Amino acid sequence: MKHHDHVNLLRGGVNLPGGIWADLGSGTGAFTLALADLLGADGTIYSLDRDAGALREQERIMRERFPAVTVHYQRADFTQALDLPPLDGIVMANSLHFHRDKLPILRRLRTHLKPGGHFILVEYNADSGNTWVPYPLSYGTWARLAGEAGFSATRQLAAVPSRFLGEIYSAVSVG
Numbered sequence: 001m002k003h004h005d006h007v008n009l010l011r012g013g014v015n016l017p018g019g020i021w022a023d024l025g026s027g028t029g030a031f032t033l034a035l036a037d038l039l040g041a042d043g044t045i046y047s048l049d050r051d052a053g054a055l056r057e058q059e060r061i062m063r064e065r066f067p068a069v070t071v072h073y074q075r076a077d078f079t080q081a082l083d084l085p086p087l088d089g090i091v092m093a094n095s096l097h098f099h100r101d102k103l104p105i106l107r108r109l110r111t112h113l114k115p116g117g118h119f120i121l122v123e124y125n126a127d128s129g130n131t132w133v134p135y136p137l138s139y140g141t142w143a144r145l146a147g148e149a150g151f152s153a154t155r156q157l158a159a160v161p162s163r164f165l166g167e168i169y170s171a172v173s174v175g
Helices: 003-011 028-042 054-067 103-110 139-148
Strands: 019-022 045-049 070-075 087-093 115-122 153-162 165-175
Touching: 003 028, 003 087, 003 153, 003 165, 019 028, 019 153, 028 045, 028 054, 028 087, 028 103, 045 054, 054 070, 103 115, 115 139, 139 153, 139 165
Parallel strands: 019 045, 019 087, 045 070, 087 115
Antiparallel strands: 115 165, 153 165
């Protein structure tokens, strides 16, 4: 996928430029860059990942491409307690599928959202995985799980073909 694909997967869930968002499990930042593109210079992003090297690489690229966007880089595990301000939105792109027991994680993450905040999931549209994507969740499974976690108004935003597990989709839910 290219940058415009990442942007298009998030576009329908980011209402307005600006705001305070988090990208959880951000890796080297493909979706953090897309979020920066959508939020613009008035946006603030908290980019969290367990890999400090990935965060350093992300920071280097972000400075080159979106120097006006404020990004706070945190080496952190989103399955643990997080130090975040109230958020307008959360992006989780290809990071939730590493965890079998998703419900407690989602319930805790929802508490970081402001009322009406958006939770955007980007995930493989499959319910069985492989070594590299152990616990994916189809859109139907996501819609059910989002409701159990207390989210509402879940809807699919976009989808793109993937050579791994067929398709990647994005969905937004309201916290």
